[in-house]
Amino acid sequence: MAHAFRLDGHDHELWLSRSGSVYQVHVGDTCVPATLTARGAHVHELTVRDISERVVIACRGDDVHVHLDGETYLLRYSHSLERFAGQATDEAEAIARAPMPGAVISIAVESGASVRRGQALLIIESMKMETTITAPCDGTVQTLHLHVGQTFDSDAALVTLERLKEAP
Amino acid sequence: MKRIDSALDTRSAEFQANRQHNLALAEMLRQQQAAVRHERPARDMERLERQNKLFVRDRLQRLLDPGTPFLELSTLAANMEYDGEVPGAGIVTGIGIVSGREVMVHASDASVKGGAWYPLSVKKIVRATDIAVENRLPMVHLCDSAGGFLPLQAELFADRHFGGRIFRNQAILSKMGVPQLAVVLGHCTAGGAYVPALSDYSVIVRGNGAIFLGGPPLVKAATGEEVSADELGGCDLHTRVSGTADYPASNEFEAFAIARDVVAQWKRPTKAEVEWQEPEAPFYDASELYGIVPRDIKVQFDMREVIARMVDGSRFHEYQPAYATTLVCGFAHLWGYKIGILANNGVLFNESAQKGAHFIQLCNQNRTPLVFLQNITGFMVGRDYEKRGITKDGAKMIMAVAGSEVPKFTVICNGSFGAGNYGMSGRAFDPRFLFMWPQSQISVMGAEQAANVLADVKLRQLARTGAQLTAEEIAAIRDPVVADYKRQSSALYSTSRLWDDGILDPVDTRNALGIAISAALNAPIAAPSYGVFRV
Numbered sequence: 187m188a189h190a191f192r193l194d195g196h197d198h199e200l201w202l203s204r205s206g207s208v209y210q211v212h213v214g215d216t217c218v219p220a221t222l223t224a225r226g227a228h229v230h231e232l233t234v235r236d237i238s239e240r241v242v243i244a245c246r247g248d249d250v251h252v253h254l255d256g257e258t259y260l261l262r263y264s265h266s267l268e269r270f271a272g273q274a275t276d277e278a279e280a281i282a283r284a285p286m287p288g289a290v291i292s293i294a295v296e297s298g299a300s301v302r303r304g305q306a307l308l309i310i311e312s313m314k315m316e317t318t319i320t321a322p323c324d325g326t327v328q329t330l331h332l333h334v335g336q337t338f339d340s341d342a343a344l345v346t347l348e349r350l351k352e353a354p
Numbered sequence: 355m356k357r358i359d360s361a362l363d364t365r366s367a368e369f370q371a372n373r374q375h376n377l378a379l380a381e382m383l384r385q386q387q388a389a390v391r392h393e394r395p396a397r398d399m400e401r402l403e404r405q406n407k408l409f410v411r412d413r414l415q416r417l418l419d420p421g422t423p424f425l426e427l428s429t430l431a432a433n434m435e436y437d438g439e440v441p442g443a444g445i446v447t448g449i450g451i452v453s454g455r456e457v458m459v460h461a462s463d464a465s466v467k468g469g470a471w472y473p474l475s476v477k478k479i480v481r482a483t484d485i486a487v488e489n490r491l492p493m494v495h496l497c498d499s500a501g502g503f504l505p506l507q508a509e510l511f512a513d514r515h516f517g518g519r520i521f522r523n524q525a526i527l528s529k530m531g532v533p534q535l536a537v538v539l540g541h542c543t544a545g546g547a548y549v550p551a552l553s554d555y556s557v558i559v560r561g562n563g564a565i566f567l568g569g570p571p572l573v574k575a576a577t578g579e580e581v582s583a584d585e586l587g588g589c590d591l592h593t594r595v596s597g598t599a600d601y602p603a604s605n606e607f608e609a610f611a612i613a614r615d616v617v618a619q620w621k622r623p624t625k626a627e628v629e630w631q632e633p634e635a636p637f638y639d640a641s642e643l644y645g646i647v648p649r650d651i652k653v654q655f656d657m658r659e660v661i662a663r664m665v666d667g668s669r670f671h672e673y674q675p676a677y678a679t680t681l682v683c684g685f686a687h688l689w690g691y692k693i694g695i696l697a698n699n700g701v702l703f704n705e706s707a708q709k710g711a712h713f714i715q716l717c718n719q720n721r722t723p724l725v726f727l728q729n730i731t732g733f734m735v736g737r738d739y740e741k742r743g744i745t746k747d748g749a750k751m752i753m754a755v756a757g758s759e760v761p762k763f764t765v766i767c768n769g770s771f772g773a774g775n776y777g778m779s780g781r782a783f784d785p786r787f788l789f790m791w792p793q794s795q796i797s798v799m800g801a802e803q804a805a806n807v808l809a810d811v812k813l814r815q816l817a818r819t820g821a822q823l824t825a826e827e828i829a830a831i832r833d834p835v836v837a838d839y840k841r842q843s844s845a846l847y848s849t850s851r852l853w854d855d856g857i858l859d860p861v862d863t864r865n866a867l868g869i870a871i872s873a874a875l876n877a878p879i880a881a882p883s884y885g886v887f888r889v
Contacts, residue, residue: 317654
């Protein structure tokens with residue numbers, strides 16, 4: 187599986203393989219020899235086939251800023267585990283479930299409230315430990331399945347969210 | 355390997371309150387450590403100066419390679435014993451770099467009671483030699499001790515892991531081909547005389563250094579012979595006549611120069627082969643750990659947030675992410691070393707214990723060292739769970755932990771209660787190193803529950819006599835029990851008695867584990883083998 191970089195909203199798949207003293211860049215079915223030589227202070231010399239260009243490259247986390255031939259490009263590495271994760275359609279992930287049997291101590295949200303991923307929904311107590319149940323995704327609270335004091339079994343649905351659709 | 359996507363809200367009131375709490379604890383730890391390391395009564399420091407001796411910290415500085423890390427172990431040992439008058443149990447131990455080689459250092463602190471061995475001093479030295487044996491670490495002993503502390507001799511002499519164990523371990527190290535060097539900077543009396551004698555190499559300082567089974571007063575009492583310490587067991591006697599010590603040194607500075615030159619002759623170890631890649635700093639800031647660990651031990655937190663602030667690039671390959679979610683298992687790299695992590699995200703259920711046992715077996719097949727991150731109240735209780743064999747499943751996990759051949763490292767991040775401590779590689783299961791975080795607690799059960807049980811027993815005894823107790827009277831019985839129990843489950847109490855290898859500021863955990871893993875790989879990793887799993 188090739189690496190993917192997001193550029194201007196589109197994923198571009200490519201792969202780098204070794205070949206003698208140079209690399210081969212694989213894009214689709216084509217294969218181009220290339221070398222990249224550091225010249226200090228983010229400046230590199232990029233040679234593709236026989237053409238050399240001066241290029242400035244700066245990385246910040248998964249973002250790669252490239253300045254080449256008077257233009258600036260922002261590339262973002264798109265991890266295949268995230269690219270192909272079925273989050274947007276996986277409804278099971280929009281339900282906060284009980285990790286263990288216990289009782290509800292307090293509820294922090296109301297039905298219809300909009301919540302962000304990681305936001306506290308309710309606190310449960312089990313085996314003398316208090317656990318905060320957080321929103322598994324961004325969305326709005328559709329159903330609160332329990333009230334304060336109520337007990338439940340492991341894996342019981344606690345809160346169902348309506349997943350916030352990602353802006354296209 | 356994908357980066358953990360942190361869901362931590364660093365602006366929340368909860369985060370800020372936890373941060374305040376844990377920062378204060380870290381600051382207190384820093385102060386306590388600084389005091390143990392550097393603060394001594396003026397008369398003790400003056401005595402050292404008069405004797406022309408360096409303070410133990412200055413000795414370490416002379417011995418170790420400048421600019422290299424020194425992982426000091428059990429700095430706060432004995433902090434709750436002997437009226438707090440024996441800082442660090444009078445001994446400094448740790449892993450450091452001498453002439454480019456990883457060594458275990460054991461140094462007497464002559465500024466504390468003349469370097470006398472208290473029971474916990476002996477325990478600390480035994481632990482240092484145990485670490486050397488388990489990890490095949492060469493040792494450097496800096497000897498300057500008045501000998502065993504006689505009033506407490508019953509607690510340091512005769513038992514299996516008392517004084518004799520130091521010398522037994524030294525002999526075993528030599529037998530294993532792991533070199534040791536003793537630098538005799540003061541007296542080595544009685545048992546202590548065997549430390550240089552059992553080392554493969556020894557340096558002795560002219561004037562101050564002396565090795566003898568019985569010191570001048572004892573000799574006079576026994577035979578009437580009057581002899582000075584130097585005549586009895588000094589530098590020239592031992593390096594020219596008896597051959598008990600190897601290298602004479604005219605002063606401490608020369609002694610350390612010789613010591614470094616001796617260590618430079620040792621062959622470098624072949625490390626056990628494990629997966630390694632170029633290290634990468636964690637993506638998330640380690641200082642956010644202060645806001646993650648809750649100030650109330652009853653409050654659960656997501657251990658993935660801790661992992662994200664400890665491992666390379668915050669990358670984590672989670673194994674069985676949807677199954678038995680109260681035990682988080684997965685692979686990561688730490689300072690480049692591939693590790694398998696087991697971390698508690700709640701009580702251990704049947705399937706969590708099975709998942710843990712299974713994952714430990716995977717790591718043993720894979721030759722991947724294991725890191726246990728503890729925050730555990732125990733195994734689940736109740737008829738349903740017993741019916742499904744919770745005890746049997748817990749036994750599987752304990753069997754896997756105990757039988758594991760890859761090195762194990764344990765960090766107690768918060769609670770460590772009951773059998774959960776066993777399943778998660780507590781001290782009894784020989785993790786190569788075990789560290790605690792300042793806020794953590796360790797006991798057979800939680801303080802509140804245990805204190806209630808203890809107080810209830812007392813109250814019932816009183817009730818049987820027909821006494822009617824007021825709420826105040828009940829509190830008067832219960833409160834001291836709670837206070838005492840809490841004290842005895844604190845990290846400071848644990849580290850005082852060497853149930854661990856030291857308390858870590860959470861932000862230092864990554865570096866401490868990096869040094870620990872590197873040290874552990876001096877020992878080869880055997881092929882996987884276990885006892886019988888009750889399936």
